[in-house]
Amino acid sequence: MTRFRLTIEYDGRPFMGWQRQAHGPSVQGAIEAAAVRVTGEAVALHAAGRTDSGVHAEAMTAHCDIARPITAFRLMEALNALLRPDPVAILACEEVADDWHARFSCIRRRYVYRIANRRAPLALAAGRAWQVAAPLDAAAMHDAAQALVGRHDFTTFRSAHCQADSPLRTLERLDVVRHGAEIAVHAEARSFLHHQVRSMVGCLMLVGRGKWTAADLAAARDARNRDALGLNAPPDGLYFVGADYPA
Amino acid sequence: MTRFRLTIEYDGRPFMGWQRQAHGPSVQGAIEAAAVRVTGEAVALHAAGRTDSGVHAEAMTAHCDIARPITAFRLMEALNALLRPDPVAILACEEVADDWHARFSCIRRRYVYRIANRRAPLALAAGRAWQVAAPLDAAAMHDAAQALVGRHDFTTFRSAHCQADSPLRTLERLDVVRHGAEIAVHAEARSFLHHQVRSMVGCLMLVGRGKWTAADLAAARDARNRDALGLNAPPDGLYFVGADYPA
Numbered sequence: 001m002t003r004f005r006l007t008i009e010y011d012g013r014p015f016m017g018w019q020r021q022a023h024g025p026s027v028q029g030a031i032e033a034a035a036v037r038v039t040g041e042a043v044a045l046h047a048a049g050r051t052d053s054g055v056h057a058e059a060m061t062a063h064c065d066i067a068r069p070i071t072a073f074r075l076m077e078a079l080n081a082l083l084r085p086d087p088v089a090i091l092a093c094e095e096v097a098d099d100w101h102a103r104f105s106c107i108r109r110r111y112v113y114r115i116a117n118r119r120a121p122l123a124l125a126a127g128r129a130w131q132v133a134a135p136l137d138a139a140a141m142h143d144a145a146q147a148l149v150g151r152h153d154f155t156t157f158r159s160a161h162c163q164a165d166s167p168l169r170t171l172e173r174l175d176v177v178r179h180g181a182e183i184a185v186h187a188e189a190r191s192f193l194h195h196q197v198r199s200m201v202g203c204l205m206l207v208g209r210g211k212w213t214a215a216d217l218a219a220a221r222d223a224r225n226r227d228a229l230g231l232n233a234p235p236d237g238l239y240f241v242g243a244d245y246p247a
Numbered sequence: 248m249t250r251f252r253l254t255i256e257y258d259g260r261p262f263m264g265w266q267r268q269a270h271g272p273s274v275q276g277a278i279e280a281a282a283v284r285v286t287g288e289a290v291a292l293h294a295a296g297r298t299d300s301g302v303h304a305e306a307m308t309a310h311c312d313i314a315r316p317i318t319a320f321r322l323m324e325a326l327n328a329l330l331r332p333d334p335v336a337i338l339a340c341e342e343v344a345d346d347w348h349a350r351f352s353c354i355r356r357r358y359v360y361r362i363a364n365r366r367a368p369l370a371l372a373a374g375r376a377w378q379v380a381a382p383l384d385a386a387a388m389h390d391a392a393q394a395l396v397g398r399h400d401f402t403t404f405r406s407a408h409c410q411a412d413s414p415l416r417t418l419e420r421l422d423v424v425r426h427g428a429e430i431a432v433h434a435e436a437r438s439f440l441h442h443q444v445r446s447m448v449g450c451l452m453l454v455g456r457g458k459w460t461a462a463d464l465a466a467a468r469d470a471r472n473r474d475a476l477g478l479n480a481p482p483d484g485l486y487f488v489g490a491d492y493p494a
Contacts, residue, residue: 009370056371080368089370121327123256123336124303124375 001065004072005096006031006045006079008060011087012235013127018051018060027051027088031062034082038075039068048106048243052195054235056128058112059091061243063102100245108172108244109192113185113201114237117178129182130201130237136208138183142176144207144214145185148200148221149174154193155224157203162194167224169193176204183208198238202231248312251319252343253278253292253326255307258334259482260374265298265307274298274335278309281329285322286315295353295490299442301482303375305359306338308490310349347492355419355491356439360432360448361484364425376429377448377484383455385430389423391454391461392432395447395468396421401440402471404450409441414471416440423451430455445485449478 008031016024020032028045035043047062066075076093083089114129116122117136122129148157148171155167173188185204187197203220206212212220212230220228255278263271267279275292282290294309313322323340330336361376363369364383369376395404395418402414420435432451434444450467453459459467459477467475 009367011371011373058371076367084368087370087373089367091365091367118338120256120323120336120338121331123334124258124305126258126334128371 001067001098002070003063003065003096003098003100004075005092005094005100005102006062006064006076006090007092008057008062009089009091010057010060011128012051012053012055012057014087015053017053017055018047018049018057027057027060028062030083030086030088031079031090034079035064035066037082038078039066039070041067046102048102049109049192049240051238051240052235054127055238055240057240059242060240061102061106061245063096063100102243105245106190106243107246108188108190109240110242110244111187111192111197112239112241113187113197113233114239115183115185115201115205116181117183118181127236130234132205132208134209136183136205137210138176138178138208140210140214141183141185141204141208144212144217145174145176145200145204147214147218152221153224154196154221156220156226156228157196157199158193158226159195159199160226164191164193167193169196174200195232198233198235199229201233201237203229205233206230248314248345249317250310250312250343250345250347251322252339252341252347252349253309253311253323253337254339255304255309256336256338257304257307258375259298259300259302259304261334262300264300264302265294265296265304274304274307275309277330277333277335278326278337281326282311282313284329285325286313286317288314293349295349296356296439296487298485298487299482301374302485302487304487306489307487308349308353308492310343310347349490352492353437353490354493355435355437356487357489357491358434358439358444359486359488360434360444360480361486362430362432362448362452363428364430365428374483377481379452379455381456383430383452384457385423385425385455387457387461388430388432388451388455391459391464392421392423392447392451394461394465399468400471401443401468403467403473403475404443404446405440405473406442406446407473411438411440414440416443421447442479445480445482446476448480448484450476452480453477
């Protein structure tokens with residue numbers, strides 16, 4: 001068996017999410033189906049993160065084991081040929097050691113959440129950003145966000161369906177940056193809880209609108225209660241942008 | 248009658264182009280149909296440019312005359328509400344003088360052509376950039392492009408269906424800029440011939456691949472013959488990004 005590391009770009013809109021589903025299209029299912037056609041063997045993908053329906057990836061990392069002799073380049077080309085016209089592309093493929101694991105070896109996940117802060121509906125970025133018509137104070141959002149950086153109990157910002165054993169996470173970065181009408185929220189951590197980024201962004205939006213103060217956000221964090229959540233942002237604006245591994 | 252200036256964003260993929268068509272959807276047709284529903288009167292749009300099928304706009308400019316009293320803000324909001332779910336959005340709307348004309352008052356049209364210079368198919372930018380797998384030398388493309396700047400006979404870079412009286416145009420800017428895997432070609436002129444930007448970009452791609460020299464591009468220009476065209480780039484990567492008017 002040879003272990004291959006894949007870097008994957010996808011548009012999350014037509015999928016029920018990353019994870020293979022019995023009843024509906026998934027990114028994992030699409031790539032695994034292509035891999036079966038390439039290799040003639042059952043192939044299981046393991047990913048750094050499992051994105052929800054409608055969430056996108058600029059560079060998801062996954063791995064799989066393949067018995068049939070094949071080069072990384074040939075595997076990438078064959079998968080890309082078979083994945084058309086699904087909006088999934090293998091950006092890179094390389095052989096890795098047998099003990100390298102896309103999920104368990106990962107030391108940092110990086111997300112970007114894109115907000116289109118404008119009154120007009122989105123024509124070019126429909127389904128690919130969160131349109132917020134009310135003017136947002138991105139500097140206030142950034143300042144308030146710093147209360148979430150560090151090691152905290154993120155129960156407030158965790159889906160009721162989250163399967164993690166502990167609500168404790170160490171958020172390494174939560175930066176809010178405006179470029180014209182686009183606001184990008186950059187989030188980095190070793191791992192995230194289910195819906196954590198979208199829940200943090202939803203509350204930051206309330207800060208940006210002036211409906212919440214920075215103290216309100218810190219109080220929501222300290223409540224450690226899902227009922228204290230202000231708002232869960234829609235999946236449209238969320239992008240998995242990278243997974244980091246030890247050198 | 249009040250004349251309104253509209254700034255319009257659209258994704259060109261589902262449309263046969265800007266111009267109203269008897270048999271198929273157009274951006275102009277979609278907005279005019281919405282305007283009829285808003286005003287109860289026949290409304291004709293006049294645009295700074297007429298983009299082809301599959302060509303996008305970040306900021307097309309158009310105008311229309313409306314007899315019924317309505318504010319610019321109300322017109323914009325009503326049009327946007329009626330245009331959903333078409334990927335067309337009115338970004339701005341303002342009253343202008345009766346002799347202001349989106350097409351005839353325009354003193355500069357600006358386009359950007361986006362090339363995704365990568366081997367993998369496009370998942371996030373499918374239909375929104377031209378994927379070119381072979382490595383391109385963007386600096387060589389930029390240098391060669393300067394031979395097209397200025398006043399020239401652009402017959403080589405003009406569609407056989409072009410209806411302009413003269414093939415002479417003054418190209419004010421043709422810059423090629425690389426950011427990572429994305430190459431952007433910026434083109435500006437008072438006006439362009441039909442297919443001119445796509446034809447120039449197609450030939451610049453040949454320069455980027457090393458198939459054409461800068462001298463070949465200049466020779467194609469001097470041939471003043473459509474048969475000398477190297478390649479017409481697909482519509483996917485072309486964006487109308489702005490129309491300029493006297494202050």
